Amino acid sequence: MQRYFVDPDAVKGNSITITGDDVKHIGKVMRMSSGDKVICCDSTGRSALCEIEEVSKEDVTCTVVEWMDENTELPVNVTIVQGLPKSDKLELVVQKGTELGASCFYPFKAARSVVKWDRSKSEKKLDRLRKIAKEAAEQSHRTAIPEVEAPLSLQEVIDMEPEYDLKLVAYEEEAKQGESSNLSQALHQANRGQRVLLVIGPEGGLTEEEISDLTDAGFLLCGLGPRILRTETAALYFLAAVSYHFELMR
Amino acid sequence: MQRYFVDPDAVKGNSITITGDDVKHIGKVMRMSSGDKVICCDSTGRSALCEIEEVSKEDVTCTVVEWMDENTELPVNVTIVQGLPKSDKLELVVQKGTELGASCFYPFKAARSVVKWDRSKSEKKLDRLRKIAKEAAEQSHRTAIPEVEAPLSLQEVIDMEPEYDLKLVAYEEEAKQGESSNLSQALHQANRGQRVLLVIGPEGGLTEEEISDLTDAGFLLCGLGPRILRTETAALYFLAAVSYHFELMR
Structure with missing residues (x-):
């Protein structure tokens, strides 16, 4: 599944807003739309399986389906x-x-x-x-x-x-x-x-x-x-x- | 020191003859000549410190100064x-x-x-x-x-x-x-x-x-x-x- 990094302040409770170059990637390259699933990482180490609500020109709004327990960072x-x-x-x-x-x-x-x-x-x-x-x-x-x-x-x-x-x-x-x-x-x-x-x-x-x-x-x-x-x-x-x-x- | 691989049959006792592309590298690129030193590896795992005797257009003749005890191959x-x-x-x-x-x-x-x-x-x-x-x-x-x-x-x-x-x-x-x-x-x-x-x-x-x-x-x-x-x-x-x-x- 496609993964995107978002700023920690893009996360508001169970809603995540993707902005920047990734918006074009989601809409134009991957041709995803409402209902498709992506993984969002908030770059503090938290990641969430998300469902896309809306793809606009400026941003992509998603709802968190579940927070994931991933452990892919080196222990040191x-x-x-x-x-x-x-x-x-x-x-x-x-x-x-x-x-x-x-x-x-x-x-x-x-x-x-x-x-x-x-x-x-x-x-x-x-x-x-x-x-x-x-x-x-x-x-x-x-x-x-x-x-x-x-x-x-x-x-x-x-x-x-x-x-x-x-x-x-x-x-x-x-x-x-x-x-x-x-x-x-x-x-x-x-x-x-x-x-x-x-x-x-x-x-x-x-x-x-x-x-x-x-x-x-x-x-x-x-x-x-x-x-x-x-x-x-x-x-x-x-x-x-x-x-x-x-x-x-x- | 510059290293060159030679075929095992390029080695005759203490004399080694370098041929092929390396001749140009030694003569033109490195501008080496009689008396300069190189390391020759015979690609069976043996390597020798050599002194160049003569650089011609076709080949470079070298004399082995000493066979080296190198161990740079993976143990498996x-x-x-x-x-x-x-x-x-x-x-x-x-x-x-x-x-x-x-x-x-x-x-x-x-x-x-x-x-x-x-x-x-x-x-x-x-x-x-x-x-x-x-x-x-x-x-x-x-x-x-x-x-x-x-x-x-x-x-x-x-x-x-x-x-x-x-x-x-x-x-x-x-x-x-x-x-x-x-x-x-x-x-x-x-x-x-x-x-x-x-x-x-x-x-x-x-x-x-x-x-x-x-x-x-x-x-x-x-x-x-x-x-x-x-x-x-x-x-x-x-x-x-x-x-x-x-x-x-x-």
Whole structure:
């Protein structure tokens, strides 16, 4: 069944009003009308099976048939800090990372990031990434849309440290040297509900200075297996490992 | 250091001769010459640090400095049977799946596959996918290039069953119903060196008939977490989970 995210204030008791681009999607693309059913998620994690009352040009009004007990969010809250990569790789990270359960994405202006975002382009790029996150969240049956935030400097990444229970850095040199247990040990020590941050370098990796600044600030280096992953693959490996660890292993 | 795959018969004692497209890459792109070092992998899993003796138009001759003890292959041999997906998604599966350690890819002509490969296009497509696998294997420091084979019918997939120790089907209906332990249980029972096959449906998933034919033939259905993954994301989740299980968990 088709799923749509709505703002929490679109929900008034048992009535939900869908606005924005989704109105066109419901009316023109899906050709739905009064009596058809959709699932509405209020992006705080609540979702409801709804029946459409009326489709107008401006909005779609629905009545809640039942509130659903869905549990598709990762048991830990994962923030991906992705060194700004080339071309459209950040779109891949946000799309696949959303499917795999990430809660938040920050692009990171790393020393070796070739791509720079100027202020005028930045809002446009963020809008596009947020749209990708919303669509991927709907498609993957998530009940929350991940946040996509403006790019951070190294110092801003380090300043976020107190907000997280587990602070990790994906570091390929560790992988080359055969480091293979930091990630597993860290996940074993983490508890459900905790906040996890992973920093990933851009193409070419993090510099020695970035690594030492991060470890000085309490970040833990970890390898993601013995193969050298492209920058855009690291987040996907990590999120799948977190899911396997917390959702599938018994 | 730059890595190149060579045929096993390119290795004669301590001398290795690189031919094909890599000659141009070494001479023109990397501008390397006599005395520069490269790593040669003979695609049986052996790799050697080599010094270039001579770069000609036809070939590059190298002398082995030392045979290396690398261990970047997944401890289990994973074959991905991917329901033929739309557009360039198969390229993503092969590229990222190679980084993540798969040994072999078979496209699968599933009932809901919209894309059909005619015979004339098939060889061209396979050539392109094999090139992507080779480049991804070099980039990720693997010592073997995964195979990419011609598309299979359902019956041909089922006929491969005796060659594998563990036969799995990624099935989103299992995920929706909260099945969350089959994959973990299967990996716990698997041993290093064993052969694992995973069947993944195309967009729209496998049909009920395909599912029942596969389960009748001894395949095990497993969910890949509670979120609904796009077809091209399922292989990546699975391979990351296998890596985490066998390579990082202690």
